[in-house]
Amino acid sequence: MADRDAFLMLLLKNEADLRAFIGSLIRDRDAREDVFQEVALALWQQAERYDPSRPFGAWARGVAANKILQRRHQDKRFPIAFPPETILAVLDAFDRTEAEGPSRLEALRHCLAQLPEKARQLLALRYEQGLAVKEVAERTRHTLDAAYQALCRIRLALADCIRRRLAAQQEGAR
Amino acid sequence: MSDPRDHALFARYLDGLATEAEGAELGRRLAADPACARAFAEASRLDASLGAHFRQEKGQSDVRAVLQRIQAGRTRRRIALFAATAAAALLIVLTPALWLRPAAPPVEVLAGNVVADGAEVTRIAYGVRFIVPGSGQAPLTLGDGSGASLDGGTAAAIHGPSGPLRQAVELFSGGGDFRVLKDTGRFEVRTPVGLVTVLGTEFTVRLRPRKPTDGRGDEAMRAKGMLLAVAVLTGAVQVQVGERAVVLGVGQSQVFAGDEERGPRTSRIGGELAAVGADSITIVQRGERGETTKTLAVDAQTKVVIESDQTEQVKGERGEPTYRVKLVDGTLGDLKVGRRVTVTCTEDGKATLIVLHRAKPRREGGEGEGERTPRVEKPRREGGDREGEKPRREGGEGDREGEPRREKVRTEGGDREGEARPDKPRREGGEGEREKPRREGGDSEGEGKPRVEKPRREGGDSEGEARPDKPRREGGEGERAPKPRVTPGILVGVKADSIVVRVGERGEQTLTFAVDAATEVAIEGVRLEGGGEGADPIKRPALIKGSLGDLKAGQRVSVQATADGKALKIFIHRSQAPKREGEGERKHFRPPDGGERKPPREGGDRKPPREGEAKPPREGGDAKPPVVDRGAEF
Numbered sequence: 001m002a003d004r005d006a007f008l009m010l011l012l013k014n015e016a017d018l019r020a021f022i023g024s025l026i027r028d029r030d031a032r033e034d035v036f037q038e039v040a041l042a043l044w045q046q047a048e049r050y051d052p053s054r055p056f057g058a059w060a061r062g063v064a065a066n067k068i069l070q071r072r073h074q075d076k077r078f079p080i081a082f083p084p085e086t087i088l089a090v091l092d093a094f095d096r097t098e099a100e101g102p103s104r105l106e107a108l109r110h111c112l113a114q115l116p117e118k119a120r121q122l123l124a125l126r127y128e129q130g131l132a133v134k135e136v137a138e139r140t141r142h143t144l145d146a147a148y149q150a151l152c153r154i155r156l157a158l159a160d161c162i163r164r165r166l167a168a169q170q171e172g173a174r
Numbered sequence: 175m176s177d178p179r180d181h182a183l184f185a186r187y188l189d190g191l192a193t194e195a196e197g198a199e200l201g202r203r204l205a206a207d208p209a210c211a212r213a214f215a216e217a218s219r220l221d222a223s224l225g226a227h228f229r230q231e232k233g234q235s236d237v238r239a240v241l242q243r244i245q246a247g248r249t250r251r252r253i254a255l256f257a258a259t260a261a262a263a264l265l266i267v268l269t270p271a272l273w274l275r276p277a278a279p280p281v282e283v284l285a286g287n288v289v290a291d292g293a294e295v296t297r298i299a300y301g302v303r304f305i306v307p308g309s310g311q312a313p314l315t316l317g318d319g320s321g322a323s324l325d326g327g328t329a330a331a332i333h334g335p336s337g338p339l340r341q342a343v344e345l346f347s348g349g350g351d352f353r354v355l356k357d358t359g360r361f362e363v364r365t366p367v368g369l370v371t372v373l374g375t376e377f378t379v380r381l382r383p384r385k386p387t388d389g390r391g392d393e394a395m396r397a398k399g400m401l402l403a404v405a406v407l408t409g410a411v412q413v414q415v416g417e418r419a420v421v422l423g424v425g426q427s428q429v430f431a432g433d434e435e436r437g438p439r440t441s442r443i444g445g446e447l448a449a450v451g452a453d454s455i456t457i458v459q460r461g462e463r464g465e466t467t468k469t470l471a472v473d474a475q476t477k478v479v480i481e482s483d484q485t486e487q488v489k490g491e492r493g494e495p496t497y498r499v500k501l502v503d504g505t506l507g508d509l510k511v512g513r514r515v516t517v518t519c520t521e522d523g524k525a526t527l528i529v530l531h532r533a534k535p536r537r538e539g540g541e542g543e544g545e546r547t548p549r550v551e552k553p554r555r556e557g558g559d560r561e562g563e564k565p566r567r568e569g570g571e572g573d574r575e576g577e578p579r580r581e582k583v584r585t586e587g588g589d590r591e592g593e594a595r596p597d598k599p600r601r602e603g604g605e606g607e608r609e610k611p612r613r614e615g616g617d618s619e620g621e622g623k624p625r626v627e628k629p630r631r632e633g634g635d636s637e638g639e640a641r642p643d644k645p646r647r648e649g650g651e652g653e654r655a656p657k658p659r660v661t662p663g664i665l666v667g668v669k670a671d672s673i674v675v676r677v678g679e680r681g682e683q684t685l686t687f688a689v690d691a692a693t694e695v696a697i698e699g700v701r702l703e704g705g706g707e708g709a710d711p712i713k714r715p716a717l718i719k720g721s722l723g724d725l726k727a728g729q730r731v732s733v734q735a736t737a738d739g740k741a742l743k744i745f746i747h748r749s750q751a752p753k754r755e756g757e758g759e760r761k762h763f764r765p766p767d768g769g770e771r772k773p774p775r776e777g778g779d780r781k782p783p784r785e786g787e788a789k790p791p792r793e794g795g796d797a798k799p800p801v802v803d804r805g806a807e808f
Binding site for chain 2: 004005008011012015016017019020021023024027033036037040041044045074081082083085086089090092093094096097104105108109112123124126127128132133148151152155156158159162
């Protein structure tokens with residue numbers, strides 16, 4: 001793919017999903033940032049190899065998976081919990097559930113707006129301030145388990161809301 | 175819908191609460207059950223989306239804080255990269271004014287002072303060089319509707335559409351925040367250091383000198399070399415520095431070093447003048463292995479400075495008073511046979527600067543050069559505070575313009591190379607060497623061309639021995655052809671920008687090689703082939719790619735280096751040299767994750783680590799990982 005501008009647009013469009021994929025496999029923030037950078041660079045350098053008739057997200061994730069496998073192979077201390085077969089299974093799962101970026105984000109915003117203020121505050125502590133669940137528990141004067149359970153419930157509710165909203169959008173589009 | 179227990183497991187994993195056993199269980203579940211894996215993918219996407227969403231929210235909340243600061247009259251003046259959130263906030267603060275106004279071509283100055291052709295302007299024509307005086311920012315609306323808020327002190331020009339290019343900002347100095355509208359066509363920010371290419375995104379670009387410019391403006395920066403700092407707030411940009419392109423994504427930032435060359439690369443030679451002609455000088459360098467001579471061309475452009483008996487006070491990097499020997503201008507006629515000089519010369523053997531040293535009594539201690547002065551050793555500050563010294567520090571600033579660079583005091587072995595004298599010359603206005611700073615850790619400035627350091631012997635290098643063309647070895651004869659050579663030895667020192675290798679059969683000599691991001695490291699190891707089903711795998715020798723972080727004192731290495739001592743490739747051999755008597759404990763390599771790695775075992779192969787045990791990088795390793803074939807290499 002010779003058009004670098006179009007390629008960059010594709011990269012930007014898929015950035016969030018690519019980060020989600022890498023983040024699902026690597027929980028260490030620095031390590032996943034490193035890998036993302038390496039992958040972005042590899043994608044940029046290999047832009048000519050990209051076949052526009054194929055989904056960009058899948059191609060990018062393939063490169064990311066290879067990079068992660070390579071790092072895992074080279075360095076056993078590389079912070080990844082999963083063996084290669086799991087990495088490939090997760091790759092496959094991401095491919096099969098390719099996200100519709102903008103509509104999913106819009107659905108997320110909509111669903112977040114439906115949440116009670118307290119739930120939003122809890123999510124803000126976890127995701128805006130980047131606190132660990134233990135720290136969230138301390139801030140909110142809950143036990144660790146209570147904070148964790150509350151976050152789980154909120155995310156499940158959000159996931160359910162997003163799913164319903166996306167389904168409704170698809171229904172409306174028909 | 176997958177098992178609720180799976181969701182609990184996902185949540186624990188994504189929240190960082192999963193135990194090792196739970197992680198392993200999750201791994202098995204994901205591999206075994208595609209439905210579970212799909213649910214995990216969705217949970218991971220939600221987790222990532224929440225992070226992105228709230229970070230964005232955070233940026234917006236920072237706008238309020240920045241607004242408060244602005245209302246309180248505090249100005250933001252930081253040349254270095256500032257936090258992405260703050261930058262985003264400023265951009266958002268400016269956004270309504272920027273985007274709601276009709277685009278008045280070509281470039282409209284929305285606020286602040288902008289001076290072009292000596293007059294303050296409210297509109298700027300394409301191609302006209304302008305400056306933003308003072309310290310405040312000047313928000314501009316560019317012809318394509320994109321916005322730029324340029325810092326005070328910025329000199330720039332805006333260029334209009336041309337072919338695939340829709341807009342370009344040419345930065346001569348300073349920097350600013352940019353918000354580029356998504357549109358067809360390329361948007362570029364051109365700087366003397368590199369080219370930033372973007373589509374729709376927000377980012378900051380700042381040029382800064384390696385060292386404060388004393389208010390001498392962008393010309394001084396240009397002359398000295400600059401650092402380019404790029405931070406991306408949204409989207410991504412590509413930064414092209416030399417032949418290397420780096421893509422920076424959201425929240426990422428990097429500092430790039432400018433081309434060190436605005437002239438041919440130079441080196442320095444210290445020695446005694448053996449002959450002075452109208453168009454050449456000959457320098458004798460004396461060392462343990464005898465004398466070498468070098469003849470260099472001189473002409474009217476060759477600058478001569480002479481060390482005076484006076485010292486002068488100058489401001490150090492942080493404004494602290496520093497003393498140095500005053501230099502006075504001289505001419506080629508001041509050069510006399512027998513005088514000690516340090517000559518800066520180009521690769522083609524032309525002397526560009528000659529520092530004529532004062533005659534000094536010979537120093538006790540048998541160093542090669544005869545005119546060494548007993549010196550008052552000043553503690554060297556981390557980062558090289560002395561002007562003209564080559565600082566090594568994070569984000570390092572380079573030599574001052576116009577100052578001959580002082581030879582560095584070597585810490586290993588105590589001797590310095592050449593005329594290293596803290597009390598010695600440095601003069602404003604001279605023609606100094608422009609060389610790159612070295613950054614500790616060196617992550618961001620890999621694009622630059624770090625200074626190639628001469629290999630140095632520890633423990634008694636003399637001025638006369640300072641040979642820029644090659645590392646010296648025991649038994650070395652005179653001048654050798656300047657070509658890469660391989661030097662085997664034991665690694666005895668590892669720094670961010672150099673390594674020290676002990677060479678010789680009895681390790682009687684040490685060499686220092688410069689290393690940088692381009693230096694390749696290869697680790698000798700074994701690859702296990704075959705095996706399984708009861709059969710033992712076959713060990714085959716293999717080289718695996720390593721990094722500078724793999725270098726540890728005590729390793730047996732072979733260094734392939736250029737003639738001027740820059741390590742091109744370092745081979746780490748498997749077996750290690752026995753510890754020498756009296757030698758301290760080897761330094762343990764501390765990996766980036768903070769864990770302490772075991773020191774390498776004496777004498778050879780590593781024992782295979784046990785299951786679950788923290789292991790150092792494998793050498794050769796076992797079976798290759800599976801590869802996802804999607805038409806891309808990685």
